[in-house]
Amino acid sequence: MIIKEIFLEKVSTASASITRDVTCPFCGILCDDLVIKNQQESLKILENGCHKAVSSFESILAVNEPKINGKPVALTDAINEMCAILKKSHAPLIAGLGSDVAGIREIMNLADKTGAVIDHMHGNALIRNSLVLQDLGWITTTMTEIRNRADLIIFAGTDATGFPRFFERAIWNKKSMFKLKNEQREIVYIGEKLNTKSGVNPNGKKPSVLTCKTDQIGEVISSLHALVTGATLDVNEVAGIKIKTLQELGKKMMAAKYGVIIWSPADLDIPHAELTIQNFCEIVKYLTRTTRFAGFSLGGNDGAITANNVCAWQSGYPLRVNYNKGYPDYDAQRYSTQNVLKKKEVDSLLWISSFNSKVNPPRASVPTIVMATPDTKLNFTPDVFIPVATPGVDHAGQLFRTDSVISLPLKQVRQSPYTSVKSILKQAIERM
Amino acid sequence: MYIKLTNGIVYDPVHGINGEHRDIYINDGHITRKPSSNAKIDKIYDLKGKVIMAGAIDIHTHIGGGKVNIARMMLPEDHATDLVEKTELTRSGCGYAAPSTLTAGYRYAEMGYTACFEPAMLPANARQAHMEMADTPMVDKGAYAMLGSDDFFLRMLASKKDQAAISDYVGWTINATQAMGIKVVNPGGISAFKFNQRKLDLDELNQYYGVSPRDIIKSLARAVTELGIPHPLHLHGCNLGVPGNLNTTLETIRAVEGMRMHLTHIQFHSYGTEGDKKFSSGAAEIAEAVNKNPNISIDVGQILFGQTVTASGxxxxxxxxxxxxxxxxxxxxxIECDAGCGVVPFKYRDKNFVNALQWAIGLEIFLLIDDPWRVFLTTDHPNGAPFTSYPHLIRLLMDKSFRNDMLSTINKEAAAASTLGSIDREYSLYEIAIMTRAAPAKSLGLKNRGHLGSGAVADITVYSNNKDKEKMFSKPDYVFKNGELIVRNGKIIKVVNGATHTLRPEYDNSIEKSLKRYFDDYQTVSLGNFKIDDDEIIEHGNGKIIIQPCM
Structure with missing residues (x-):
């Protein structure tokens, strides 16, 4: 009896496996220090899980199956039906693009073969940066540089709460390489409705907060830009912020050894946000004439930066691209998911989302194929539904971090009955 | 299955074959000796009057990695007039200065190139470089890992760690990033810029670390030697583009005290300060120094006129x-306390004094260095010009009257300031074969590439000999990759994936203890995830790894 109990205990311990250095694919900063326990295919984060990671990794793998018009079918039949729709289509739209490097590579191949338009679910945010890059360029930095060098960090229009461990990973460090102490770091927020709690220094020092409406941040920054060049502004305040406050901030910026302006393109949800982002980039360039300053964009959820990069090296252009003419045709605005559906420039939709179960594809009046995580609750019945595996959980892969320089390997941490986006699309391409 | 290439005129400098009629036999992807008379020859190519060389190898071309992708994203106008439609065989894409990976691979093969080496792979960005190289079809590839401004190395150097430990770190880096060599770019200068230093000469100190570029170059050159890495330290020196940097370059050659070193895109480092405009050619002094120092090899980084983009670490x-x-x-x-990059679009103008003289300086260097085994043909793609301009460059080197015709069209003062018009040398086909095949293969330690002897991998290019060398080298009749015909009449007929060449130098792995501490304390990526597994290239990249031996 005792022997049997010991034996059982051993079995249950043996069936639990622990994986270290796991990369979390559920937000753009790709923390890669998670420790995850797999016990009979149910996952538990033992170390370094934020609330996003916990809710994503620890959610139970939902049971779902491929469907045609809502009726369960074998995977192979669903793929055949997808092929039939795409073959009939003269101008497909492949959107969502929530996938890893391997998945995006296959998406690019399929788009080239079928003459499709491609766009990411966060395309609106992505192109806000692309337009700035293509107009005047920028000076930017990466997370490790911020972690070790940044003595002045300005959050413009974002509080980074969408990236729960950003402050822990990049700002409030136990150690930094160049003897920069936490108390020497200055945090400034500019914008409205920002949660500035994370910006409080571990020693209690509160961040400076300059409150203004999101669509006035650009004006605030360009006023700052004028002030740091030595111009005088004949007003008492800008966007409700006193000139004196701006002058003080300007002085700090000029005195900083390594300043950083952080924005999140998704949080700048205003018309022509690219102009505001360009204001950030231009003041950074000006300050770099005498000191070091850099920009940093926080985003890249759902593989957005991955899709943008793979698209750029395979097509020559960042998103959004249309392959309908047999070559890549780039137009960041025209080829948005919303626009091509509204203008009826496409006649089928393939939607891919392999990380995020909460996002719903647009309801389109064209034949629609949805490849999504098994627990996705759709608010309509697509022509074809295929549940897909999640990279970094159900299979290994690679993903790009928000800074668009660092990419990380994703590990498989559980067995899954679902197939990867890459494998499904590969089969589809072979059959077409 | 035997393939016979018959009646061709062979240029194979590794075996001293200079334009001789030889038959070449291919079996199982390799060049073999003449098979026994009863062996069945499955396919015979009659190459009467045609020129046969090994597949060309580009030793320095920015084909993959973050900075190139930034260039692509930043410059939609670069591609707009060079869009490439898909075909039955090939994917769509685009040129020009920053082409899509797919188009780059196709175009290299269509020019007779069978291997390309990315010279500036940031360790922190190595994964992306390999992804992009994996998506560059047709050619073999490989990359040099960039060190010299990374904080781990600078901390070691500043704290006077012994050379053995530094060599271990360099060996670790090559393994971790799947590299083929070590590159150093503006030694210590990328780091110094982060501390707001704006220039760094050979003996100036990085103000935080108190080490000089000279210290860095010597330490890395020694590590490369000690690890037995075939390709010498690949150096992008101090003061790129600065008038007067000629002296820095000459001093850098002296600094390595006879150790092997490759000076890359040396054209950009060969400027004097003479004349009214305080900008003059240092080509003669540089060529003299290279001629006198057999431990030095160079590639030119020729500029050619037109729009391009400069992408650099x-x-x-x-x-x-x-x-x-x-x-x-x-x-x-x-980037990541590891390195940095800069991407600046640029238009070289033939009527601009400086640009025109840069053009002349590059050609002077080509023509004044005696030993073609130590000069490689590059434009530092895309920094001096896109790689697609190589055939034009070859014509400039092989055809004096064409060169002088071009010289007469550039800025008059620059033409007058240059000795180019007085140089009679014309490169021979044999020398071109050395510079674009045999010498790069030798420099990289690729023993079974760059030649046509028995046992070589059957990477072979066949050209029609044409008086117009630009035409000749633009459009080979045949290109074989691993014995398979992939290009006919300058067009792809079969798409293949090249392999990735790497090295696995031996080193003491206890270096990982201090690396682990460093990564845990300061980095935002874990040590384990920094390293690139074979599987990431083989499985995820659909590729193949070829491990080249160290010396």
């Missing part, structure tokens, strides 16, 4: 050059 000098951006947009990045 040298954030310090790219920032200094951004005022000349054309069009007026540019990117500078600091």
């Amino acid at each position: 040298d954030s310090m000098m790219q920032y200094a050059g951004h005022w000349h951006a054309h069009p007026k947009k540019w990117v500078i990045m600091d």
